[in-house]
Amino acid sequence: MRIRDAVSIADLRMLASRRTPKFVFQPVEEGTESGRGQRANVDAFARRVLVPRVAEEPVTADLSTTVFGRRYAAPFGISAIGYAGKMWPGADRALAEAAVAADLPFMLSMGTVADIESITRLAPGRVWQQLYAARDTRITDEFIGRARDCGVDVLVHTVDMPVSPAPDYVSRTGIRPPLPLPLARLPGIAWECLTHPAWTMAMARVGRVPRLEGWARYVGQRASARDVLKFVGSQMISGAGWREVERIRRAWPGKLVVKGLLCGADVARAHAVGADAVTVSNHGGNKLDAAIASLDALDAIVGAMAEAERPLLFFDGGIRRGSDAAIAHASGAAFNFVGRAALYGMLAGGSAGALKAISCSRVNSRDRCSISASRRSTRSGLRMSVPPTPPTARSSVGTSARGGYKKALPRRKLSFGAEGQSECSICRRTRG
Numbered sequence: 001m002r003i004r005d006a007v008s009i010a011d012l013r014m015l016a017s018r019r020t021p022k023f024v025f026q027p028v029e030e031g032t033e034s035g036r037g038q039r040a041n042v043d044a045f046a047r048r049v050l051v052p053r054v055a056e057e058p059v060t061a062d063l064s065t066t067v068f069g070r071r072y073a074a075p076f077g078i079s080a081i082g083y084a085g086k087m088w089p090g091a092d093r094a095l096a097e098a099a100v101a102a103d104l105p106f107m108l109s110m111g112t113v114a115d116i117e118s119i120t121r122l123a124p125g126r127v128w129q130q131l132y133a134a135r136d137t138r139i140t141d142e143f144i145g146r147a148r149d150c151g152v153d154v155l156v157h158t159v160d161m162p163v164s165p166a167p168d169y170v171s172r173t174g175i176r177p178p179l180p181l182p183l184a185r186l187p188g189i190a191w192e193c194l195t196h197p198a199w200t201m202a203m204a205r206v207g208r209v210p211r212l213e214g215w216a217r218y219v220g221q222r223a224s225a226r227d228v229l230k231f232v233g234s235q236m237i238s239g240a241g242w243r244e245v246e247r248i249r250r251a252w253p254g255k256l257v258v259k260g261l262l263c264g265a266d267v268a269r270a271h272a273v274g275a276d277a278v279t280v281s282n283h284g285g286n287k288l289d290a291a292i293a294s295l296d297a298l299d300a301i302v303g304a305m306a307e308a309e310r311p312l313l314f315f316d317g318g319i320r321r322g323s324d325a326a327i328a329h330a331s332g333a334a335f336n337f338v339g340r341a342a343l344y345g346m347l348a349g350g351s352a353g354a355l356k357a358i359s360c361s362r363v364n365s366r367d368r369c370s371i372s373a374s375r376r377s378t379r380s381g382l383r384m385s386v387p388p389t390p391p392t393a394r395s396s397v398g399t400s401a402r403g404g405y406k407k408a409l410p411r412r413k414l415s416f417g418a419e420g421q422s423e424c425s426i427c428r429r430t431r432g
């Protein structure tokens, strides 16, 4: 199969897995530990169905969506993919080019090979900067300043990565290029390189291990890719918490999105500290394999909090089809992001592959009409029905994007946990 024959993200995933060595592909797939977390995200969509409704008025097939005052061609963007340029040379540029061609926002990870200066030149007006809190706050502040100087309007502060993910594959093999390449594994690595010539040639053309350029200045311009990576590892996984979110809010004059929330109390806290939006996300299952699926968390949050009590809700986790995006939208997400879907496309065929992934993620024309309808009127368009005992709600009531859940689920008072206590009343109910 070639890119042009692919009709789904599953096709692109298969092409990507054929084109890239296992030691590149498998960790992406697993996220952390066994990969249960990312599978849970996908499975959560399989438990929902849509019940299309006839619209009150004629509906035009228009997916364009305005977010933070800017109109994009579809209600989703490409999420942050750290180290993408290490998986395939030029990946950051390929993803940014696809976002430009499709007129979607591109969330640039703080851990990219290409730096923000070159990506914003390539995709002016479309880049959102993703930011972890570095241990050294001067580095965080410099990233913020560079984003501002490059004309970026939206900062996405990811708060859910206190420790580095550990896919079982990496733990088992010890292969995490360009860092440990255990001697005992070299024959296997060589075999993977030989059997994936497109990847090997692409790497050979670059002639060196791709370096995280946005970070090189903090280590020294002559630092090796390995040195830079070690430095990033020592800085980026901070788990700095709410105090840092507040500090970043004060430092950043533009729109602030807090990414990686799964619980109503945290969403309320983000609202209180002045976030303009939050992304309901479990990091694609990459941080905690037993984490609640993003979609289940979205249901619980929307069910328990009135719109006035929360900032704008964005969503990511498990979107592999247009209908998944439609379900997330019908569940209350104002805007969605795709991670692996775009990455599979890029690994399968560079920016053309990423563009193909975007077109597969766009809903087909029938769903498009439904989405337009649901956005225009709560009395028409999509209705979502939930099977008998979903993990988020012991309710079999069919729900609409907005009011339905509020009727189905009694509103709970949100309680902030004491310092270090992560559960809120919504999470407790979710766990039964």
Ligand SMILES: Cc1cc2nc3c(=O)[nH]c(=O)nc-3n(C[C@H](O)[C@H](O)[C@H](O)COP(=O)(O)O)c2cc1C
Residues within 6 Å of the ligand: 028, 038, 041, 079, 080, 081, 082, 083, 109, 110, 111, 130, 158, 259, 281, 282, 283, 284, 285, 286, 316, 317, 318, 319, 337, 338, 339, 340, 341
């Ligand atoms: C390989 C990989 C790298 C990622 N790197 C980052 C990152 O640097 N920053 C971040 O906030 N999220 C990162 N994420 C999470 C994504 O932005 C997004 O939340 C997640 O992929 C959505 O789930 P999906 O892959 O099922 O679409 C990464 C995800 C993957 C798969």
